[in-house]
Amino acid sequence: MTIVLGPNQFGKAETRVVRVHRDGDRHALRDLNVSVALAGDLDEVHLSGDNSAVLATDTQKNTVFAFARKHGISSPEEFALLLAEHFVSSQPTIHRAKVAIEEFGWERIPATGHSFVRTGQEIRTARITHTAEATHVVTGLRDLVVLNSTGSEFWGYIKDQYTTLPETRERILATSVTAEWRHAGAFEDSYDTVKAVLLDAFAVTHSLSLQQTLFTMGRRVLEEVPGIAEIRFAMPNKHHFLVDLEPFGLDNPDEVYYAADRPYGLIEGTILRDDVPAAEDAWTS
Amino acid sequence: MTIVLGPNQFGKAETRVVRVHRDGDRHALRDLNVSVALAGDLDEVHLSGDNSAVLATDTQKNTVFAFARKHGISSPEEFALLLAEHFVSSQPTIHRAKVAIEEFGWERIPATGHSFVRTGQEIRTARITHTAEATHVVTGLRDLVVLNSTGSEFWGYIKDQYTTLPETRERILATSVTAEWRHAGAFEDSYDTVKAVLLDAFAVTHSLSLQQTLFTMGRRVLEEVPGIAEIRFAMPNKHHFLVDLEPFGLDNPDEVYYAADRPYGLIEGTILRDDVPAAEDAWTS
Amino acid sequence: MTIVLGPNQFGKAETRVVRVHRDGDRHALRDLNVSVALAGDLDEVHLSGDNSAVLATDTQKNTVFAFARKHGISSPEEFALLLAEHFVSSQPTIHRAKVAIEEFGWERIPATGHSFVRTGQEIRTARITHTAEATHVVTGLRDLVVLNSTGSEFWGYIKDQYTTLPETRERILATSVTAEWRHAGAFEDSYDTVKAVLLDAFAVTHSLSLQQTLFTMGRRVLEEVPGIAEIRFAMPNKHHFLVDLEPFGLDNPDEVYYAADRPYGLIEGTILRDDVPAAEDAWTS
């Protein structure tokens, strides 16, 4: 046998850049956490420690800050694209750049021009994969926690020797949505629309399973928002167990729940258009 | 010398209870994390393991769930008061009850009656200390992250042999507010008003130091919201450093910042009315 | 276009099971966090909410506990294999099972038989992928934090317009090792040996780059531990910056360092034998 180097990449992770855009007394903020990963002709650095093909991760960090000044940040996707293209086009040894971004939301404090409060709701995400041959743009969000206090059932599942769960026609359904959607063509910013569709689809779906809710959310995004090729979800079932109050002489007509931490169900699924080529590269970290 | 038992307490921490209040198809949620700590005649359990004075922490948890059913949850403070009074009045061996609560906020998904999304902004807190002699109610919040992109200076401080920080007339001021305010008399729910005053005071104060901003925030709460005896703050200075872009041939006219994690300045202070008796018991965990 | 369901799976994540093996007064512990993910004929649950192909995640959790009783836990890999085979063989609708395990280490408190203290060092991991056609076993660890206080250099890298990092012939090299290795054939437990090789290889390699250290660690594992097909690493460069003490009239002969949090370099790489078939399925979550 021979021992060889397989797939590899390197980069600067989690550069925290805040960009203030000033329009007189009225400011706007973009607050990003930027992670870069580069791949290319990197055999020698692994085999002998020859760094001549390496763009130091410190340099990558500097580039993030410099680009924030030169280009501003109009969206995480566009900022990531600028960076990814720069790394690949400017360095002959770098053939693929991945840029992943988290964006933290801020809203203006009422009646002010340059004072902000973190929204704290979900985190917006973006990941770009760029080579000379292809560019993929994936937008997403995570930590969007939603709950329906009625309108959810769960029954009709397999009963085996280890099954004790009673069927139910009424339960709380809650999850923390992680969703990422791949743009079919050029990136267009439809983040707010997608978020609104996700919330509405979660809310209005009478749910027989979290899978059914997940699929409906994805289907509606693909139907209602143009330009999206596929959407992927990871949705933990944040279990809310109805507490048995009978030992205390009390009924519990779907009012008092225990919110459990672990274990939790985890539902993952992809919904896609059948007329768009697959792009597995777009999804690897 | 003799070795003796000093102050002690025990209780069930972090019972996660969700209470649904139903008004036909329109539901409301309270989502709490409840921690109880009881003190009393507990020498023997420590010295010999005699548990006859102990109200098991499992029983405390059950009580939280039962009370959520019997009394509902009109506010974290009122729910905590009910629990604390119950433990002290029902158990001869328990002389002091502390109940600390975190509340997670939810907002209705637009155009729905029983679908919710976590607001994710700040966490509301409450802590009640109850004995036969006195009851103290403290309301608070944490993780309220705010930022002014201008209107902050820092200069005129001590220069010693270890000082390298340049003075500035322009910086970003950002912090994550933890504030707790003690009610002078009976609890009245003015949470939303206090939060609004805190945000506004942070925003409109031209700041010469984070201490000055902190004091102004506290003073305004005491002036504008009746019934508050004192307010305590812990406010980390979430440093945003202006990036030096000169090595790249770029200026940086207060536009590109690096958001640092550690270390951070930490400013703590109390603002109080001088006509209300102190109550140190109200503040111990 | 048509909208279709793509890859999907579901399962119970993070079932925390502790198994006590008793040999008279001398006990042994295995402390696991078990996550199951199942795939199969799950179109209908997504499309219509028909759960007849679904093995409820609650049932999966029960199975974990029952199997811990029936089979004991000889290693996380063997326990995961038992579970994965059970789910696929017992349920006609389930065609693939993934079982991922974290194991927390305990060591005996000296001179006792059934008292333990968490080692706290690294977390051992295992992931099994099982279908009727193939079974893959991957063992690993994470959070193994290592540091060389000398014997590390970094120079000879690309200098572009954004490069400011000075070259160095002396630096601290520190990382938190995440490593996973795929067994070429049947699983044999060589965890302690692999860990020892990783530590030794990190320590004795005079490093010209973290990539070189990473490759050496992987090469030595493949050379010295039989039965391993490939090993994958993710190693953050935990930067320790030499503090400039000159403003205080002090030198700093490689003694005082600032340990930074973010950003950090992140180095990822695979080292593999060229005579073993690839198995990408083994690695997906």
Place this chain on the structure above:
Amino acid sequence: MTIVLGPNQFGKAETRVVRVHRDGDRHALRDLNVSVALAGDLDEVHLSGDNSAVLATDTQKNTVFAFARKHGISSPEEFALLLAEHFVSSQPTIHRAKVAIEEFGWERIPATGHSFVRTGQEIRTARITHTAEATHVVTGLRDLVVLNSTGSEFWGYIKDQYTTLPETRERILATSVTAEWRHAGAFEDSYDTVKAVLLDAFAVTHSLSLQQTLFTMGRRVLEEVPGIAEIRFAMPNKHHFLVDLEPFGLDNPDEVYYAADRPYGLIEGTILRDDVPAAEDAWTS
């Protein structure tokens, strides 16, 4: 009423300093997280933003690094004392300094001189309070997770209308020990001895309650380690619930446990010598 400023302090939190002590090829490491909090004549900074009494937190950070070079780090307590005395003695406006330190442990990788691996077990802590009048030294640890797989009972507690917990003569007892001990006089380093006594006392105590175990641990430290005035504990009851396997036709002879996260019992207590003056100041953050 008048609104006044109450107790306040400010400082630099979480300066991460790593000090390498070199003895030829054999190095030693101290890895600290240092937090400083200063109090004094700080009214004006709060009231008017006049910073003339303020030692900038950036300067405090610089002092930490400079002192690590000048004095080395022989123990976290001695390093904290040097810093606290410096701040109070060198600045007329500063009257009290608190220095809190976390120390992360490293052990040498076998057969090497300057390669280390994080022990990962517990975190050592120190907190010093210094004024012109008095100095208090508190040593401690946290995250020391221990478990007895037998030798623990819990029965004889109060039964009220909310009690459902069955009594038990056999259970797992597990906790994550946070302990802090105040030195009666001058600091002497007995950390390893105290840790060993804590572990042994936890292990050998047949427990009728976690309170009894806690008291025994404290009593033994005070008896066996000279120079300690008092010790304070916070010990969560990390519940391990015996799983009911009867629905699956299995018994469970104290073998399979579910390790729960929340809620948890929390036991707090102080054990002290009656011949040493109290020092509440030593304990406030």
